[in-house]
Amino acid sequence: MNESWWSWDHAAAVLPMLLEGFFKYTLVATVLGTLIAVVLGLIVAMTRRVAPGFISTPVTWVVEFIRMTPLVVQLVFANLVLSPYIDSTLAIGIWVLGIHYTTYMAEVYRAGIDSVPKGQWEAATALSLPLLRTWRAVVIPQAIRSTLPALGNYAISMFKETPFLVVIYIPEMVRVAQTYGGDTFRYTESITLAGLIFLVASYPTSVLIRRLEKRLA
Amino acid sequence: MPENTAPDGATSIGAPHIEFRDVVKRFGDNTVLNDLNFTVAKGERVTLIGPSGSGKTTILRLVMTLEELTGGYIHVGGAPLQYEDQGGKRVRVSDKTRRRTTTQIGMVFQHFNLFPNMTVLENITEAPIHVMGLSKAEAISKAEGLLEKVGMSDKRDFNPSQLSGGQQQRVAIARALAMDPEILLLDEVTSALDPELVGEVLAVLKDIAAETDISMLIVTHEMQFARDVSDRVMMFDQGSIVEEGSPEKIFSDPGHQRTRDFLHAVL
Ligand SMILES: Nc1ncnc2c1ncn2[C@@H]1O[C@H](COP(=O)(O)OP(=O)(O)OP(=O)(O)O)[C@@H](O)[C@H]1O
Ligand SMILES: [Mg+2]
Numbered sequence: 001m002n003e004s005w006w007s008w009d010h011a012a013a014v015l016p017m018l019l020e021g022f023f024k025y026t027l028v029a030t031v032l033g034t035l036i037a038v039v040l041g042l043i044v045a046m047t048r049r050v051a052p053g054f055i056s057t058p059v060t061w062v063v064e065f066i067r068m069t070p071l072v073v074q075l076v077f078a079n080l081v082l083s084p085y086i087d088s089t090l091a092i093g094i095w096v097l098g099i100h101y102t103t104y105m106a107e108v109y110r111a112g113i114d115s116v117p118k119g120q121w122e123a124a125t126a127l128s129l130p131l132l133r134t135w136r137a138v139v140i141p142q143a144i145r146s147t148l149p150a151l152g153n154y155a156i157s158m159f160k161e162t163p164f165l166v167v168i169y170i171p172e173m174v175r176v177a178q179t180y181g182g183d184t185f186r187y188t189e190s191i192t193l194a195g196l197i198f199l200v201a202s203y204p205t206s207v208l209i210r211r212l213e214k215r216l217a
Numbered sequence: 218m219p220e221n222t223a224p225d226g227a228t229s230i231g232a233p234h235i236e237f238r239d240v241v242k243r244f245g246d247n248t249v250l251n252d253l254n255f256t257v258a259k260g261e262r263v264t265l266i267g268p269s270g271s272g273k274t275t276i277l278r279l280v281m282t283l284e285e286l287t288g289g290y291i292h293v294g295g296a297p298l299q300y301e302d303q304g305g306k307r308v309r310v311s312d313k314t315r316r317r318t319t320t321q322i323g324m325v326f327q328h329f330n331l332f333p334n335m336t337v338l339e340n341i342t343e344a345p346i347h348v349m350g351l352s353k354a355e356a357i358s359k360a361e362g363l364l365e366k367v368g369m370s371d372k373r374d375f376n377p378s379q380l381s382g383g384q385q386q387r388v389a390i391a392r393a394l395a396m397d398p399e400i401l402l403l404d405e406v407t408s409a410l411d412p413e414l415v416g417e418v419l420a421v422l423k424d425i426a427a428e429t430d431i432s433m434l435i436v437t438h439e440m441q442f443a444r445d446v447s448d449r450v451m452m453f454d455q456g457s458i459v460e461e462g463s464p465e466k467i468f469s470d471p472g473h474q475r476t477r478d479f480l481h482a483v484l
Contacts, residue, residue, distance in 0.1 A: 130316070130348075142333065
């Protein structure tokens with residue numbers, strides 16, 4: 001075996017496994033988790049705005065509770081409770097990620113909704129637009145505009161937190177890297193490559209977000 | 218009661234178009250309107266004048282249901298708007314019923330309040346399509362007619378942000394007219410405009426006043442405009458009517474010192 005600090009043989013051997021972990025788990029979890037957060041976040045934000053107190057207050061408690069506890073604990077707990085009923089740990093992981101970030105996205109939407117001037121609601125009332133149409137055609141399009149950059153940033157940060165899925169034994173990329181390291185006693189290549197893959201994926205995304213931010217400013 | 222008849226000869230016989238009955242409006246413990254009573258006849262144009270804080274905007278916003286009545290009743294076309302009297306009990310009118318009445322009422326705001334996420338044309342077609350149930354084609358052809366009327370045909374696909382204040386306000390007028398309102402509420406629609414843009418907006422409004430029999434409640438500091446379009450002027454102070462009368466009477470020969478002081482200050 002090559003005893004230098006870097007071995008191209010190991011790199012070549014581990015890369016396909018890492019990519020498999022990346023595409024099958026890391027990326028899937030990020031994309032679906034983001035989707036859940038984007039949709040549920042909007043629903044939570046709207047509920048907190050329009051629903052009567054006996055609904056919106058408990059929703060606020062749940063949101064605060066989720067924000068105040070670590071993602072890792074939520075993953076382990078949800079897995080413990082749900083695994084007898086749900087076969088796929090990946091599905092549990094995705095929902096936990098999605099719901100965790102829902103609480104952050106809801107805050108972003110709330111700020112976006114609050115940033116829509118009162119005059120817009122009043123113009124809608126003056127035109128007798130029904131409430132649902134006011135949300136759909138007037139408020140949400142204007143609120144979303146200011147939330148796009150934050151949405152992108154949360155997607156990246158969720159992406160970077162997918163290694164936590166290891167605590168429920170999902171073979172995402174970093175776990176693959178560690179396993180490979182454990183089996184071969186070569187950690188350098190696998191961990192370095194895993195880091196590089198994260199970088200290659202998130203850097204262009206963040207550049208894109210920054211551009212979007214400038215365009216919307 | 219109105220002394221004047223509407224331009225097309227409609228008289229105030231029958232139910233008043235707008236009726237304020239013992240209207241009370243409080244914000245916290247600030248009583249803005251206290252037992253206010255007045256009526257507007259069908260087709261009548263009434264201008265409200267009075268010092269800042271006298272409650273003019275509040276009156277218009279109550280009619281548009283942008284503010285909730287604290288006490289009393291407002292009737293529009295004979296129908297209760299926000300509350301109704303059911304055998305001495307004051308009962309809130311449902312949102313759905315309110316909306317049926319408010320579809321007859323249009324409002325133009327000081328700051329236009331166009332929807333920035335829509336084009337000029339979409340701003341105007343939004344309510345006809347989604348409230349009146351017009352087809353898209355019908356709504357567009359209607360909007361085009363209105364844009365023509367307000368002199369904005371060449372801007373139909375622009376975004377509001379690309380327009381001057383005067384142009385935005387003319388679009389906002391077209392948007393309100395697209396709902397075929399029977400009542401139009403105008404709250405200082407030129408006071409956010411650069412002085413050189415005021416004329417184009419007032420010209421459009423004068424045309425509409427001349428060509429339609431829409432009832433109007435107008436708040437303005439443009440006294441010449443008020444003279445030109447109103448049938449009646451009501452002078453307010455601290456939420457009560459100080460005096461009312463024809464524009465000629467109020468502007469040339471006011472009966473109250475408070476009116477004289479006010480007119481002296483604004484003219
Ligand atoms: N949303 C509100 N909350 C609290 N107080 C309000 C609110 N809207 C109006 N008021 C108060 O009601 C009173 C009447 O205000 P209003 O805007 O109707 O006056 P106005 O005659 O239109 O004055 P202006 O000529 O300055 O526009 C004022 O004392 C104002 O501070
Ligand atoms: Mg006012």
